[in-house]
Amino acid sequence: MAKFLYGPIASRRFGRSLGVSPVTDSTCNFGCVYCQLGRIRYSPHERAEHADVDAILEEFDRSGLTDEDFDALSVVGDGEPLLHNRLGELLRKLKSRTRRPVTLVTNGSLFVAQAVREAAAQADIVSPSLDAYDEASFARINRPYGGLSFASYYEGLQAFTHAYEGQLWLEMMFVKGLNDDAQALKKFQKLLEGLRYDRLYLNTVVRPPIxxxxxxxxxxxxxxxAALGGIPLDFLSDADYADPEQDALTALKNLIRRHPLHTFEIEGFLRRRGCEDAGPILQQLAADPRIEVVTRAGYTVYRPR
Ligand code: SF4
Known part of the structure; x- marks a missing residue:
């Protein structure tokens, strides 16, 4: 079973995206109210060598995947990549292995440190988040580990977006009643004026969060x-998830470990492998103690416990 790679999964931003996870086990220095990963292992802001970079690269080399198999190599996964202290080296070495863009999806929390900005700048595309507009909304929505202020977070984001020469795709997550009223949008307009970005994606909660x-x-x-511009991501899509693993159950467990899946996404995945009756597989997934099945607002998601 792959330890650090997952997918390719269909991403509306990146196409067929092969995921690389250098910080695993839902380890994050944020505890976002909308997080889809299940229970977060709260991490302090200190960076560390979470996963062995050589082991990640070996897994990629062994996978046999080539540029034909994916449209982007995305450093993201089930933890915050900026917490990895060899992120820059990982991005550089991944870039030497593909002509596809290497992307970094991040909460942007540590950009205030120059070494972090320099590491992240190795990616071809960086997609940081901006969900809060002041200290109170930062504490309410992103719930950072102690000691990180919104002022410092925004200062870092601003410094990074202006210095970075690659494609900057900013993503904003909107949560009903928390950051979507007229006053919030006014503040966001001001904050956006201070940033440089190539694209702005607007998102909302589609998988049951913690x-x-x-x-x-x-x-x-x-x-x-209308207030901010940008491109709204569709609420739901029957994404074309894939995994090189032959056994469908193992492949789905692989994917769910890094990326929660809707029932309809699992059914679509199985249909593409010629299986019309998803029932037995869904039962086996639900029986796995490492998987949690959550139903909310009329849809069911399988996610890591
Ligand atoms: S949504 Fe991302 S940044 Fe927020 S807690 Fe989850 S993993 Fe961390």
């Missing part, structure tokens, strides 16, 4: 887009 967080509806999203 805390109660509600999605904004289509009308709200239109209002947000």
């Amino acid at each position: 805390a109660t967080a509600e999605a904004v509806d289509g009308k709200d999203m239109q209002r947000i887009q």
Whole structure:
């Protein structure tokens, strides 16, 4: 079973995205109210060598995957990549192995440190988040590990976006009642004016998070887009998830460990492998003690426990 690689999975931003996870086990220095990873292992902000870089590269080399198999190599996964102290080296070495873009998806928490900005700048595309507009909303939505202020987070994000020469795709996650009212949008407008970005993606909650967080509806999203610009990501999509693993059950467990899946996504995955009856597999997934099945707002998600 792959330890650090997962997918390729269909990403509306990156196409067929092969995931690389240098910080595993849901380890993060944020505890976002909308997080889809299940229980977060709260991490302090100190960086460490979470996964062995050589072991990640060996796994990639052994996988036999080539540029034909994916559109982007995405450093993301089930933990915050900026917490890895050899991130820059990992990005550089991944880039030497592919002509596809190497992307970094991050909460942007540690950009205030120059060494972190320099490491992240090795990626071809960086996609950081901006969900909060002041100290109180930062504490309410992103819930950072102690000692990180919104002022320092934004200062770092600003410094990174202006210095970085690659593609900067900013992502904002909107949660009903927390950061979607007129006052919040006004503050976001001001914050966005201070950043440099190539694209702005607007997102909302589509998988049951650890805390109660509600999605904004289509009308709200239109209002947000009118105020901020950007591209709203669709609420749901029957994504083309894939995994090189032959056994469908093992492949799904592999994917769910890093990326929660809706029932309809699992059914679509199985259909593409010629299996029309997903029932037995869904039962086996539900019986796995490492998987949690959560139903909310009429849809069911399988995610890591
Ligand atoms: S959503 Fe991302 S940044 Fe937020 S707690 Fe989850 S893993 Fe961390």
